[in-house]
Amino acid sequence: MTGKIVGNNxxxxxxxxxxxxxxxxxxxxxxxxxxxxxxGLSPTAIGSIVSELLEMGYISESGIGESKGGRRPVLIELKxxxxxxxxxxxxxxxxxxxxxxxxxxxxEERTLGMPKSLVFKNVMKVIRGEIKKILKDYGITTERLLxxxxxxxxxxxxxDLKIIFAPNMGWEDIDxxxxxxxxxxxxxxxENEAMASAISENWIGTCQGISNFVCVNIKSGIGSGIFIDxxxxxxxxxxxxxxxxxxxxxxxxxxxxxNYGCLETIASTTHMVDQAKRLVKSGIASKLNDISDVEDLxxxxxxxxxxxGDEVSRNILLESARYLGLAISSIVxxxxxxxxxxxxxxxxxxxxxxxxxxEIVMCKALKQTSKDVEITESKLGERASVLxxxxxxxxxxxxx
Amino acid sequence: MTGKIVGNNxxxxxxxxxxxxxxxxxxxxxxxxxxxxxxGLSPTAIGSIVSELLEMGYISESGIGESKGGRRPVLIELKxxxxxxxxxxxxxxxxxxxxxxxxxxxxEERTLGMPKSLVFKNVMKVIRGEIKKILKDYGITTERLLxxxxxxxxxxxxxDLKIIFAPNMGWEDIDxxxxxxxxxxxxxxxENEAMASAISENWIGTCQGISNFVCVNIKSGIGSGIFIDxxxxxxxxxxxxxxxxxxxxxxxxxxxxxNYGCLETIASTTHMVDQAKRLVKSGIASKLNDISDVEDLxxxxxxxxxxxGDEVSRNILLESARYLGLAISSIVxxxxxxxxxxxxxxxxxxxxxxxxxxEIVMCKALKQTSKDVEITESKLGERASVLxxxxxxxxxxxxx
Numbered sequence: 021m022t023g024k025i026v027g028n029n030x031x032x033x034x035x036x037x038x039x040x041x042x043x044x045x046x047x048x049x050x051x052x053x054x055x056x057x058x059x060g061l062s063p064t065a066i067g068s069i070v071s072e073l074l075e076m077g078y079i080s081e082s083g084i085g086e087s088k089g090g091r092r093p094v095l096i097e098l099k100x101x102x103x104x105x106x107x108x109x110x111x112x113x114x115x116x117x118x119x120x121x122x123x124x125x126x127x128e129e130r131t132l133g134m135p136k137s138l139v140f141k142n143v144m145k146v147i148r149g150e151i152k153k154i155l156k157d158y159g160i161t162t163e164r165l166l167x168x169x170x171x172x173x174x175x176x177x178x179x180d181l182k183i184i185f186a187p188n189m190g191w192e193d194i195d196x197x198x199x200x201x202x203x204x205x206x207x208x209x210x211e212n213e214a215m216a217s218a219i220s221e222n223w224i225g226t227c228q229g230i231s232n233f234v235c236v237n238i239k240s241g242i243g244s245g246i247f248i249d250x251x252x253x254x255x256x257x258x259x260x261x262x263x264x265x266x267x268x269x270x271x272x273x274x275x276x277x278x279n280y281g282c283l284e285t286i287a288s289t290t291h292m293v294d295q296a297k298r299l300v301k302s303g304i305a306s307k308l309n310d311i312s313d314v315e316d317l318x319x320x321x322x323x324x325x326x327x328x329g330d331e332v333s334r335n336i337l338l339e340s341a342r343y344l345g346l347a348i349s350s351i352v353x354x355x356x357x358x359x360x361x362x363x364x365x366x367x368x369x370x371x372x373x374x375x376x377x378x379e380i381v382m383c384k385a386l387k388q389t390s391k392d393v394e395i396t397e398s399k400l401g402e403r404a405s406v407l408x409x410x411x412x413x414x415x416x417x418x419x420x
Numbered sequence: 421m422t423g424k425i426v427g428n429n430x431x432x433x434x435x436x437x438x439x440x441x442x443x444x445x446x447x448x449x450x451x452x453x454x455x456x457x458x459x460g461l462s463p464t465a466i467g468s469i470v471s472e473l474l475e476m477g478y479i480s481e482s483g484i485g486e487s488k489g490g491r492r493p494v495l496i497e498l499k500x501x502x503x504x505x506x507x508x509x510x511x512x513x514x515x516x517x518x519x520x521x522x523x524x525x526x527x528e529e530r531t532l533g534m535p536k537s538l539v540f541k542n543v544m545k546v547i548r549g550e551i552k553k554i555l556k557d558y559g560i561t562t563e564r565l566l567x568x569x570x571x572x573x574x575x576x577x578x579x580d581l582k583i584i585f586a587p588n589m590g591w592e593d594i595d596x597x598x599x600x601x602x603x604x605x606x607x608x609x610x611e612n613e614a615m616a617s618a619i620s621e622n623w624i625g626t627c628q629g630i631s632n633f634v635c636v637n638i639k640s641g642i643g644s645g646i647f648i649d650x651x652x653x654x655x656x657x658x659x660x661x662x663x664x665x666x667x668x669x670x671x672x673x674x675x676x677x678x679n680y681g682c683l684e685t686i687a688s689t690t691h692m693v694d695q696a697k698r699l700v701k702s703g704i705a706s707k708l709n710d711i712s713d714v715e716d717l718x719x720x721x722x723x724x725x726x727x728x729g730d731e732v733s734r735n736i737l738l739e740s741a742r743y744l745g746l747a748i749s750s751i752v753x754x755x756x757x758x759x760x761x762x763x764x765x766x767x768x769x770x771x772x773x774x775x776x777x778x779e780i781v782m783c784k785a786l787k788q789t790s791k792d793v794e795i796t797e798s799k800l801g802e803r804a805s806v807l808x809x810x811x812x813x814x815x816x817x818x819x820x
Contacts, residue, residue, distance in 0.1 A: 175788050184788060185788060231656075232655055232656055244754075246754070248648055248649075248653070249648075249649065253648070253755075254756075255632055255755055255756025255757065255789070256631075256632055256756050256757060256758040256792045256793065257756045257788060257789050257791065257792045257793075258756075259756055259786070259788045259789050260754060260755060260756045260789070261754060262753040262754065262786055262789055263753070263754065265753050265785075265786050266750040266753060266754070267668075267746055267749065267750065267784055268667075268670070269670065270668070270669065270746065277786055279783070279784055346667055346670065349667065350666040350667065350750060351754065353662040353663070353665050353666060354644075354646070354660060354661060354662065354663065354666070354751065354754065354755075355653075355655055355660060355754075356654075356655025356656050356657045356658075356659055356660045357655065357656060358656040383679070384667055384679055385665075386659070386662055386665050386677055388575050388584060388585060388657060388659045389655070389657050389659050389660070389662055391657065392656045392657045393656065393657075
């Protein structure tokens with residue numbers, strides 16, 4: 021917060037409340053005097069706003085700060101477990117939930133199985149049921165729920181709360197708002213899972229304070245969330261960062277998007293498993309043959325075999341990383357981001373391939389665009405998107 | 421301009437002057453009353469600022485507007501030929517100059533040959549001489565020159581006025597500021613030629629009022645200028661939009677950047693000419709064989725032959741467009757821009773290839789990211805970058 025805050029009408033009052041709440045969040049614990057100094061508002065005005073925020077229950081007086089002569093000042097902080105958000109993330113096999121409080125503290129994480137049918141209405145029934153259960157388990161009234169964020173592995177219209185296309189789920193053109201009627205007084209947000217990951221990396225992860233970065237999520241599909249100037253970049257259509265459908269091999273195989281040679285057809289975990297199956301069936305000698313039923317092959321079995329020294333499995337992972345590196349080098353040449361964070365399934369095998377991938381990027385991107393970029397795995401791992409979903413209502417609450 | 425303008429100290433006065441000048445620019449002709457209404461400043465304050473701007477010579481009272489009851493108001497407009505900027509653009513064969521006035525009116529364009537040696541100091545000697553000549557020819561004192569903009573076919577550090585790397589020119593790590601010592605009281609700007617093109621498309625071309633767009637320039641190399649949120653996007657390194665070095669064929673030939681299969685190695689005019697030469701030397705039947713000396717083959721000869729119905733020449737152009745379309749489809753998938761404008765040499769053969777290129781993008785990019793994008797040729801043609809160079813000082817002057 022650099023600007024001064026002025027004015028006294030109702031809009032400005034709410035604006036000032038939000039700005040001061042965010043200042044308390046950033047500083048974790050801060051005195052009234054410091055708030056006054058930072059905002060340029062008079063001690064009286066700050067006193068009045070802080071009293072209101074105390075009364076509304078968002079903050080608490082928490083400790084005693086250091087004295088700079090005179091009485092030691094009372095510090096103010098966000099009040100833990102006063103207000104909450106719920107985040108939801110899903111894929112073909114699971115629905116993840118997280119309950120977070122106003123301080124971005126993770127209260128609980130839960131995982132449920134995804135209904136086999138994948139029918140959206142059934143999925144939403146499970147989700148609504150679990151939200152109610154979480155609220156009941158923690159005795160949280162809807163007045164104390166700042167919002168619900170839901171991330172989806174597909175294209176969304178985050179403004180109109182619509183799922184445009186989530187091919188793995190078989191969902192197309194679905195209105196999400198209707199499905200939250202039970203929570204009509206709660207703010208609901210829908211986000212693409214890679215953008216949700218980027219949001220959490222920016223709020224609590226490895227991209228805090230970073231303006232331009234890209235989070236690439238690798239799993240059955242490949243997507244990315246792009247931040248530019250410290251904000252999610254949505255482009256003209258609202259759909260951006262579709263890295264998985266960059267053509268990296270114009271002679272490549274058919275992608276589920278209808279095109280040929282997309283990155284997904286070479287570097288997704290789906291492709292890795294397909295390739296492992298083909299190799300096993302073709303009789304190539306490798307540890308992969310030890311798995312009794314070829315249909316049981318999974319990304320985990322490839323990673324396990326690679327770790328046990330199986331070169332064939334290792335090469336499947338390295339080839340995937342090579343093409344990923346090729347796509348990322350193009351992104352670096354175009355966007356010159358400060359960071360590229362690789363997440364989701366990638367974190368399970370990044371120790372095997374990350375260095376190789378970095379070499380590819382350093383070799384394929386121009387030295388002038390790549391010299392400042394840091395390429396790293398997500399420290400939030402698979403949880404990045406569910407955490408990001410819970411963070412979205414917090415971002416709105418804090419005016420970010 | 422939506423916000424109100426308040427305050428009366430010197431900084432705010434200059435700020436308000438700039439804002440009002442820009443409002444006059446946008447409206448072309450506007451009355452004091454309208455300025456007052458739009459800014460929220462009192463008629464007295466507007467009267468005072470307008471008087472100062474009249475005295476400084478930036479504006480003039482130009483005509484009589486329509487009456488809305490009462491006296492018909494005097495209109496104010498920017499004063500033509502009161503203040504000027506000079507833009508410079510160059511490549512291996514030429515140096516282009518443009519003299520523009522405060523109204524963005526093009527007073528004159530000149531082209532000089534580039535010194536054969538390409539030695540930067542010699543080039544700058546020619547440039548300085550021509551700037552002095554232009555100023556003398558038009559009787560312009562340096563006080564009436566708002567700035568000089570120079571665009572270079574290569575990577576620049578536009579903040580520190582440095583050429584980082586311009587491979588075609590053989591320039592690397594050059595301080596430009598030193599070379600403008602004769603004009604030490606003039607503001608000088610250096611820009612990459614594709615970004616300069618994007619700036620002119622946004623100011624006077626096909627991208628006025630468009631937030632997210634990409635200008636791709638095709639000539640001996642391929643580069644692009646990216647606008648995001650209505651501003652040039654510079655990323656972390658200051659170097660972005662290096663479309664020419666996206667790998668579009670991982671088995672492709674060596675690029676001057678050291679990498680293999682970059683777009684430039686397939687779609688630049690240099691590549692087209694190389695390919696035409698190879699085809700002639702290999703004895704393939706085509707109109708290209710009619711050119712007496714194979715070393716005289718140029719982009720123009722290929723385009724001319726294609727227009728005369730030569731399939732071989734046509735295919736050279738179409739293959740180039742196909743790969744360009746492939747790279748643009750990746751950009752569309754990542755950035756979802758509203759427009760992609762193709763410029764420089766492309767405008768000479770866009771009638772032959774543009775439709776084909778559009779088909780490639782529509783086919784290769786996801787339908788959700790490509791449905792809103794318009795792909796078009798530059799209407800400013802080869803002049804886009806020299807005009808953009810002259811516009812840079814104007815943008816600064818008008819606070820944009």
